[in-house]
Structures are given as structure tokens and as C-alpha cells.
Amino acid sequence: MPEETFVIAGASLAGAKAAETLREEGFAGRVLLVGDEIERPYERPPLSKGFLLDKEARDKAHVHEADWYDKHNVELRTGTSVASIDRAAHQVTLSTREPISYDRLLLATGASPRRLEVPGSKLQGIHYLRTMADSAALKQALAHGGRRVVVAGAGWIGLETAAAARSYGNEVTVIDPEPTPLHAAMGPELGGVFADLHREHGVILRLDDGVAGFWGAGQVSAVVTSGGAEVPADVVIVGIGVRPNTRLAEEAGLDVSDGVLVDQSLRTSDPDIFAAGDVANAYNPLLGRRIRVEHWANALNGGPAAARAMLGQDVVYDRIPYFFSDQYDLGMEMSGVAAPGEYDEVVYRGDRESREFIAFWLSGGRVVAGMNVNVWDVTGDVQALIRSDRPVDPARLADPKTPLAELA
Numbered sequence: 001m002p003e004e005t006f007v008i009a010g011a012s013l014a015g016a017k018a019a020e021t022l023r024e025e026g027f028a029g030r031v032l033l034v035g036d037e038i039e040r041p042y043e044r045p046p047l048s049k050g051f052l053l054d055k056e057a058r059d060k061a062h063v064h065e066a067d068w069y070d071k072h073n074v075e076l077r078t079g080t081s082v083a084s085i086d087r088a089a090h091q092v093t094l095s096t097r098e099p100i101s102y103d104r105l106l107l108a109t110g111a112s113p114r115r116l117e118v119p120g121s122k123l124q125g126i127h128y129l130r131t132m133a134d135s136a137a138l139k140q141a142l143a144h145g146g147r148r149v150v151v152a153g154a155g156w157i158g159l160e161t162a163a164a165a166r167s168y169g170n171e172v173t174v175i176d177p178e179p180t181p182l183h184a185a186m187g188p189e190l191g192g193v194f195a196d197l198h199r200e201h202g203v204i205l206r207l208d209d210g211v212a213g214f215w216g217a218g219q220v221s222a223v224v225t226s227g228g229a230e231v232p233a234d235v236v237i238v239g240i241g242v243r244p245n246t247r248l249a250e251e252a253g254l255d256v257s258d259g260v261l262v263d264q265s266l267r268t269s270d271p272d273i274f275a276a277g278d279v280a281n282a283y284n285p286l287l288g289r290r291i292r293v294e295h296w297a298n299a300l301n302g303g304p305a306a307a308r309a310m311l312g313q314d315v316v317y318d319r320i321p322y323f324f325s326d327q328y329d330l331g332m333e334m335s336g337v338a339a340p341g342e343y344d345e346v347v348y349r350g351d352r353e354s355r356e357f358i359a360f361w362l363s364g365g366r367v368v369a370g371m372n373v374n375v376w377d378v379t380g381d382v383q384a385l386i387r388s389d390r391p392v393d394p395a396r397l398a399d400p401k402t403p404l405a406e407l408a
């Protein structure tokens with residue numbers, strides 16, 4: 001029988017972890033990992049934290065040692081994209097025009113930053129953050145301090161880069177149309193904690209306001225807000241969310257709607273094509289609906305799950321969405337989904353003021369999400385509570401003397 005070929009489009013965390021799992025599971029066929037970035041696969045969280053702050057070496061972010069790919073007979077093609085898919089012929093064509101026949105194909109093409117399309121958006125000094133090169137350029141712009149930095153978007157990327165910019169001694173203003181930071185991720189209640197944190201560190205928050213345009217002659221010099229204010233700026237960072245990279249899937253006629261639609265085994269509408277990571281909008285049986293998760297842990301676990309499904313194993317991918325962030329001296333982990341409309345109550349255990357607490361989002365008396373702030377080793381318990389789907393007594397949930405494990 002001829003050797004089977006598995007192609008992975010996208011050489012980042014989901015793609016690299018899928019390749020690793022194929023080998024771990026004993027797949028002896030050809031594995032081709034194709035990535036359009038020059039860099040070998042790397043993780044992105046350090047790009048807005050340790051690497052941006054110059055506290056972490058570039059190499060620490062790589063998923064594997066440089067020689068891992070050869071050692072495991074994984075053909076890594078960097079600086080190359082998968083240009084098209086011919087599903088009928090079971091063939092992809094690379095940007096080098098090379099056709100490659102595949103038996104199974106994994107789409108791990110991730111996501112790209114949403115662009116601000118406003119007047120002046122092509123001026124110099126406006127940064128987006130997705131790649132290592134973006135992070136290096138931003139570090140260079142921030143590292144000398146004393147610059148006026150405006151951050152568009154008070155989401156995770158916006159807040160983490162604001163913290164980094166302040167650490168370097170820059171003036172920082174964050175602009176966001178919502179009334180609280182992180183509004184889309186966790187509703188209004190907890191946003192105040194992050195607003196206070198940033199204000200205490202000298203960040204100016206312009207909430208309920210948006211970016212309407214940029215001024216400057218070649219180089220950005222001010223941000224014009226929708227409220228009509230003009231905020232002086234030497235450096236602008238835009239962090240207004242991402243869009244899944246679905247072009248390949250769309251052109252191949254796969255089902256796409258806010259990501260590539262996949263079932264609980266991460267299989268697309270074509271039985272030989274799978275999708276994982278930021279690009280996948282996957283049916284999660286635990287939540288009873290599809291969800292597209294833009295977090296590191298979903299790439300870390302989704303890539304391997306897809307690899308096992310590609311090998312014909314019975315896979316049910318039902319991970320609870322999990323995210324972490326570090327800003328100044330605040331570290332947090334969040335599990336579950338706490339977007340506005342997903343919950344009706346927030347319960348706190350611990351001290352919000354000293355920023356050492358766990359927040360629980362409840363819907364109909366059941367925990368749907370939890371966030372531990374400067375409290376550690378509770379993620380397992382928080383996720384068990386979410387998974388149990390049982391009504392909990394809010395008073396006991398709030399009481400630190402009641403072990404969380406007792407409530408699940």
C-alpha cells in the first residue's frame with residue numbers, strides 16, 4: 001500500500017501539536033506541515049508579555065527545538081502557504097505551485113487581527129500584534145519609554161500591551177467603545193477590576209469612545225475619537241479582535257460561518273478534512289452548541305484531538321474554554337464562557353479589593369464560568385463545577401471555607 005500523506009496547513013501551535021501527536025500515535029506516513037511564516041512554529045502568548053517586556057528569550061516561544069522536525073520526519077515548510085485545495089482530487093497546491101496529494105488534511109490556519117479601516121489607518125507608527133516580527137517591532141517602538149502610546153481596544157491584547165507600554169515608562173491611553181474593559185469576554189462586572197488596575201498604573205482609559213481616525217504626516221501624531229477628542233500619539237497599538245483565516249476553506253466549498261464549521265471530532269463538512277485552533281468553529285457537546293475559541297489552550301489541545309480524529313480514533317473534543325493573562329502583578333486564569341447574555345449573576349470568593357479572588361458567573365444557578373485572580377491551582381475545581389452543571393448555593397460558593405470540590 002502506498003504511504004499515506006497527511007498535510008497540515010498552518011504551522012503554529014495547533015498545527016505543530018497535531019504533527020507531534022500523529023508521530024506519538026505511531027503514524028508512519030508522510031506528515032507535511034506548511035506554514036506561511038518564516039519562523040518555525042511558536043506560541044503567541046509571550047508576544048504581548050515576556051518577549052515584549054524583554055524578559056523572555058525569543059527561542060522560549062518555539063513549540064519544538066529546531067531539529068525536532070527532522071528527528072520526527074515531519075516535513076516543515078516555512079515561508080510557504082497552502083494556496084488551494086482540490087477536494088475531488090484530494091490535492092493541495094502550495095504557493096510554490098507544488099501539488100501535494102493528501103489522504104487527510106488539517107486546517108490550522110488560525111486567525112488574523114481585525115483591521116481598523118478609518119481615515120489615516122495607513123500612517124506609520126500604527127501597530128498590530130500577531131507575529132513575532134510584530135512583537136519585535138512593537139518592542140522597539142516602546143522600549144525607550146517617554147512616548148505617547150494610544151491603544152485601540154481594551155480587550156486582552158490591548159490591556160496586555162498597555163501594561164507593557166507602561167512598564168517601559170510610556171504615557172498610555174486606552175480607547176474602547178464599551179463602558180468597561182474586556183466587556184465582550186466577561187461582561188461589565190469584572191471589567192472594573194481591570195480598569196482600576198490600569199488606572200493605578202497610570203493608564204488613561206477613554207471608555208464609551210471609539211477611534212474614528214488618525215492624524216499625521218507620514219507618521220501618526222494623534223488619534224481622533226468618535227467623541228471628537230484628539231489624543232496625541234507617537235505609537236498606536238490596535239487590538240480590536242481577530243478574524244479566522246477561512247479563505248482556503250471557503251474557496252474549497254467547505255461549510256464556513258465565523259470559522260470553519262467542524263463537528264465534535266473536529267471534522268469539517270468534508271470527511272477527510274479537519275480544522276483545529278482559532279480557525280475552527282467546533283461543536284462542543286458540553287456546551288451543546290458550536291463555539292470558536294481564540295485561546296492558546298484550544299490550539300494546544302485541539303491540534304492533538306484533530307490528529308487523533310484524522311487517524312480514525314473516536315474523538316469527542318469537549319474541552320472547557322480556558323484562557324490566562326498576566327498584567328503588571330495580576331495573574332489570572334479563566335474557564336468557561338462569560339460573555340454578556342451567557343450569565344445572570346456573578347459570585348465572588350475572596351477579596352476583590354486586594355485582587356485575590358475567584359469570580360464565578362452563574363446562569364440559572366449553575367456555574368458557567370470562573371476566573372481565579374492571583375489565586376492558583378483551582379482551575380481543575382472550577383472546571384469540575386462548570387462540567388457538573390449542577391445548581392450551587394451562592395453563599396457556599398462565596399465562602400472560602402467550603403471546598404470547591406464539595407460543590408461540584
Ligand SMILES: Cc1cc2nc3c(=O)[nH]c(=O)nc-3n(C[C@H](O)[C@H](O)[C@H](O)COP(=O)(O)OP(=O)(O)OC[C@H]3O[C@@H](n4cnc5c(N)ncnc54)[C@H](O)[C@@H]3O)c2cc1C
Nearest residue numbers: 010012014036044045081082110111277278294295296299
Ligand atoms: C500577542 C498574543 C498574545 C496572546 N496571549 C494569549 C494568552 O495569554 N492566553 C491565551 O489563552 N491565548 C493567547 N493568545 C491567543 C493564542 O495565541 C491563539 O489562540 C493561538 O495562537 C491559536 O493558535 P493556532 O495554531 O490555531 O493559530 P495561529 O497561531 O493563528 O497560527 C496559524 C498559522 O497559520 C498560518 N497560515 C494561515 N493561512 C495559511 C495558509 N493558507 N498556509 C499556510 N499557513 C497559513 C498563519 O500565518 C499562522 O502562522 C494570544 C495571541 C496573541 C496574538
